[in-house]
Amino acid sequence: MKPGNLTQSFDCVIVGGGHGGSQTAAALRQCGFTGSIALIGAEPEIPYDRPSLSKDYLAGKKTFDRMHLRPQDFWGARDVELLLGRHVSRVDPTARTVMTDRGEHFSYGQLVWAAGGDPRKLTCPGSDLTGVFYIRSKADCDALLDVLPDAQRIVIIGGGYVGLEAAAVFREIGKDVTLVEALDRVLARVAGEPISRFYENEHRARGVDIRLNSGVTSLEETNGRVSSVALASGEAIAADIVVVGIGIIPSDGPLKAAGAEGPNGVDVDAFCRTSLPDIYCVGDCARLQYGPGIRIESVQNATDQATTAAKAICGEFKPYDAMPWFWSNQYDLKMQTVGLNYGFDSVVTRGDPASRSFSVIYLKNGAVLALDCINSPRDYVQGRKLVDSAARIDPAALADTSRQLKEIDLVTS
Amino acid sequence: MATISVRTRDGELHSFDGRIGASLMENIRNAGFDELLAMCGGCLSCATCHVYVEQLPTSANLPVSSIDETELLEGSDHRQENSRLSCQLPFDETLSGIVIGIAPED
Numbered sequence: 001m002k003p004g005n006l007t008q009s010f011d012c013v014i015v016g017g018g019h020g021g022s023q024t025a026a027a028l029r030q031c032g033f034t035g036s037i038a039l040i041g042a043e044p045e046i047p048y049d050r051p052s053l054s055k056d057y058l059a060g061k062k063t064f065d066r067m068h069l070r071p072q073d074f075w076g077a078r079d080v081e082l083l084l085g086r087h088v089s090r091v092d093p094t095a096r097t098v099m100t101d102r103g104e105h106f107s108y109g110q111l112v113w114a115a116g117g118d119p120r121k122l123t124c125p126g127s128d129l130t131g132v133f134y135i136r137s138k139a140d141c142d143a144l145l146d147v148l149p150d151a152q153r154i155v156i157i158g159g160g161y162v163g164l165e166a167a168a169v170f171r172e173i174g175k176d177v178t179l180v181e182a183l184d185r186v187l188a189r190v191a192g193e194p195i196s197r198f199y200e201n202e203h204r205a206r207g208v209d210i211r212l213n214s215g216v217t218s219l220e221e222t223n224g225r226v227s228s229v230a231l232a233s234g235e236a237i238a239a240d241i242v243v244v245g246i247g248i249i250p251s252d253g254p255l256k257a258a259g260a261e262g263p264n265g266v267d268v269d270a271f272c273r274t275s276l277p278d279i280y281c282v283g284d285c286a287r288l289q290y291g292p293g294i295r296i297e298s299v300q301n302a303t304d305q306a307t308t309a310a311k312a313i314c315g316e317f318k319p320y321d322a323m324p325w326f327w328s329n330q331y332d333l334k335m336q337t338v339g340l341n342y343g344f345d346s347v348v349t350r351g352d353p354a355s356r357s358f359s360v361i362y363l364k365n366g367a368v369l370a371l372d373c374i375n376s377p378r379d380y381v382q383g384r385k386l387v388d389s390a391a392r393i394d395p396a397a398l399a400d401t402s403r404q405l406k407e408i409d410l411v412t413s
Numbered sequence: 414m415a416t417i418s419v420r421t422r423d424g425e426l427h428s429f430d431g432r433i434g435a436s437l438m439e440n441i442r443n444a445g446f447d448e449l450l451a452m453c454g455g456c457l458s459c460a461t462c463h464v465y466v467e468q469l470p471t472s473a474n475l476p477v478s479s480i481d482e483t484e485l486l487e488g489s490d491h492r493q494e495n496s497r498l499s500c501q502l503p504f505d506e507t508l509s510g511i512v513i514g515i516a517p518e519d
């Protein structure tokens with residue numbers, strides 16, 4: 001690179017202005033980092049709360065100005081240079097520079113990659129038709145909101161949290177909703193069967209037509225716009241718009257091209273360091289050394305990893321060991337999840353799903369791994385302690401709702 | 414002007430004009446206090462917006478805690494009598510002069 005190309009140099013460059021990136025910048029200042037900081041983000045907006053997109057923002061219940069993670073002047077006051085509307089397309093770990101799609105070069109002392117993920121795209125014929133939407137960014141959501149008033153029949157492809165939350169919003173505003181899921185239950189990758197069945201029942205009771213075991217073969221058009229979704233069964237479902245929620249692909253391309261290791265996301269150690277010198281990775285695209293190596297897609301994970309990386313940059317090496325948690329809001333149902341159920345070998349249902357307040361507890365070798373709590377913040381709060389201590393409790397006792405989780409005796413063996 | 418005073422974890426008290434209609438959490442966040450994580454964005458799921466109501470203007474009333482708020486607060490090791498989740502407290506003129514302390518991190 002010619003030295004003349006160098007636009008600016010920063011002690012810390014953060015790529016990605018979402019939950020992870022913004023928290024990295026804030027946490028760096030909180031732990032006394034005095035060097036210069038740049039936050040480079042592809043989106044034009046200042047960092048905002050992403051989970052609201054598929055919930056209150058989509059429902060029109062929350063305006064965007066209430067979703068800023070920090071106010072605009074916070075960044076100036078913390079001396080964080082916001083470089084928005086720029087996509088980092090190349091990382092050079094030897095020259096210690098990043099390059100943006102505008103051709104700018106920024107050199108860094110430390111680099112934190114917090115680029116999140118891009119929605120996994122539908123690939124079948126017709127998937128690029130007008131009328132097909134994703135929900136990942138404000139821009140995605142605004143594009144969808146623009147056409148929503150004129151769309152009555154909505155097909156959602158994918159029964160994950162984002163698809164289910166969108167289904168709930170669409171039903172609440174009176175749309176006809178069909179949700180198509182390739183697997184034999186919704187939330188199959190993240191939750192146990194009782195949770196899947198519960199949500200299927202709730203959505204069906206509110207009029208969502210849920211199609212399980214249904215692969216999408218193509219999207220059909222009328223006058224250049226999507227008009228129906230063709231299923232492998234041969235059936236076609238009429239659609240004014242299609243909303244796709246089939247997961248994300250970690251946005252790690254430039255970092256991988258620079259030599260960072262990791263098969264699905266970027267491998268990080270307990271301090272969120274990648275295999276490249278002075279390059280950290282946090283949030284949705286960081287792959288933790290947990291089990292076979294997993295990425296956790298949650299605000300908690302992005303925020304706490306960001307804090308871990310910021311501390312490490314400031315010389316305080318505290319391994320990442322935050323307790324994972326997550327929430328999802330659908331209709332009047334609040335789900336709170338704590339722990340990771342990865343590798344569970346049994347589940348206990350605590351309470352009656354029909355009462356719409358119950359919990360599912362995941363165990364491995366008799367120890368509590370995780371809980372999914374529906375309309376049951378008490379179980380969530382008390383369950384955290386059980387997850388924290390990997391408590392071993394007789395399953396019959398766990399299922400006994402006449403006793404609170406905190407009152408249940410541990411199995412001493 | 415409706416003012417809010419916030420005591421940060423280092424004990425310092427800061428006062429600023431609050432925005433009517435926004436929650437206390439939003440007000441504290443908008444005023445730039447980065448100690449208050451408010452991770453769930455105000456939807457009563459996380460308890461990271463835990464505050465102490467140190468002083469309430471005379472004749473002002475706060476909405477009573479919902480069961481969910483109470484349960485979430487119960488999970489905090491730093492719960493006190495005057496603990497609240499600030500995302501559950503709308504700010505209005507009657508609360509001008511309120512003094513809020515940011516609870517320690519759990």
Ligand SMILES: Cc1cc2nc3c(=O)[nH]c(=O)nc-3n(C[C@H](O)[C@H](O)[C@H](O)COP(=O)(O)OP(=O)(O)OC[C@H]3O[C@@H](n4cnc5c(N)ncnc54)[C@H](O)[C@@H]3O)c2cc1C
Nearest residue numbers: 016018019020042051054088115116283284297298299302
């Ligand atoms: C609709 C929706 C609902 C959700 N609901 C919940 C929920 O209820 N609870 C929960 O815990 N989590 C939820 N999540 C997940 C949560 O939002 C993510 O886990 C979290 O945002 C991850 O933070 P991050 O910083 O890794 O990535 P993001 O917040 O996605 O931020 C990444 C940023 O980097 C930018 N970027 C990407 N590539 C580049 C590049 N090369 N150069 C510059 N910038 C780049 C992106 O444009 C983006 O702004 C939801 C996600 C979505 C999409």
Ligand code: FES
Nearest residue numbers: 455459460462500
């Ligand atoms: S911000 Fe999460 S409970 Fe208040």
